[in-house]
Amino acid sequence: xxxxxxxxxxxxxxxxxxxxxxxxxxxxxxxxxxxxxxxxxxxxxxxxxxxxxxxxxxxxxxxxxxxxxxxxxxxxxxxxxxxxxxxxxxxxxxxxxxxxxxxxxxxxxxxxxxxxxxxxxxxxxxxxxxxxxxxxxxxxxxxxxxxxxxxxxxxxxxxxxxxxxxxxxxxxxxxxxxxxxxxxxxxxxxxxxxxxxxxxxxxxxxxxxxxxxxxxxxxxxxxxxxxxxxxxxxxx
Numbered sequence: 001x002x003x004x005x006x007x008x009x010x011x012x013x014x015x016x017x018x019x020x021x022x023x024x025x026x027x028x029x030x031x032x033x034x035x036x037x038x039x040x041x042x043x044x045x046x047x048x049x050x051x052x053x054x055x056x057x058x059x060x061x062x063x064x065x066x067x068x069x070x071x072x073x074x075x076x077x078x079x080x081x082x083x084x085x086x087x088x089x090x091x092x093x094x095x096x097x098x099x100x101x102x103x104x105x106x107x108x109x110x111x112x113x114x115x116x117x118x119x120x121x122x123x124x125x126x127x128x129x130x131x132x133x134x135x136x137x138x139x140x141x142x143x144x145x146x147x148x149x150x151x152x153x154x155x156x157x158x159x160x161x162x163x164x165x166x167x168x169x170x171x172x173x174x175x176x177x178x179x180x181x182x183x184x185x186x187x188x189x190x191x192x193x194x195x196x197x198x199x200x201x202x203x204x205x206x207x208x209x210x211x212x213x214x215x216x217x218x219x220x221x222x223x224x225x226x227x228x229x230x231x232x233x234x235x236x
């Protein structure tokens with residue numbers, strides 16, 4: 001039997017939007033397994049929600065023609081492994097995908113907690129509306145227009161918020177009490193994103209936690225390599 005998080009995957013993120021939400025650390029802390037810690041700023045912890053379309057997803061070193069395409073929506077917390085060189089990344093609370101095969105394979109091979117959903121994205125001019133039909137985590141959002149600093153934000157300006165909340169290139173997990181990091185290899189010079197306005201915004205999955213919207217941005221297509229998990233020693 002293949003252990004979870006043990007396969008390196010290759011693929012391209014050809015459409016991607018990210019949303020960050022602030023939340024009370026006392027609420028978010030209950031969602032993290034030991035020994036992970038929250039990443040905080042100004043007395044806030046943060047959720048990261050990604051809506052992405054992936055293509056040519058396949059195990060390394062298979063060629064792209066053998067890969068699959070699907071929509072992936074994921075809810076994560078900004079977290080760290082408290083090691084001598086702290087490893088920051090995202091801890092997955094839930095994933096939704098429109099591919100039954102990906103749901104089955106993802107749950108068998110990863111800790112990303114996949115569920116089945118339908119995802120529809122419609123772009124009209126400079127606006128994009130995304131609808132995620134999920135039995136227990138529906139989502140509806142429209143991106144477009146100028147971004148602005150959220151009311152009550154702990155950040156001094158949008159640039160500070162965007163810099164701090166940039167997509168961390170690692171997934172974090174805990175297995176058998178041991179912390180693991182799934183480091184992502186990407187061409188940082190090809191990473192281009194732009195802040196966007198958002199309306200309307202309905203994210204029922206986060207409502208019980210009292211999460212408040214912070215920023216949203218769109219990312220240009222970029223190739224990714226999701227490396228197999230490596231255990232990280234926790235500082236004593």
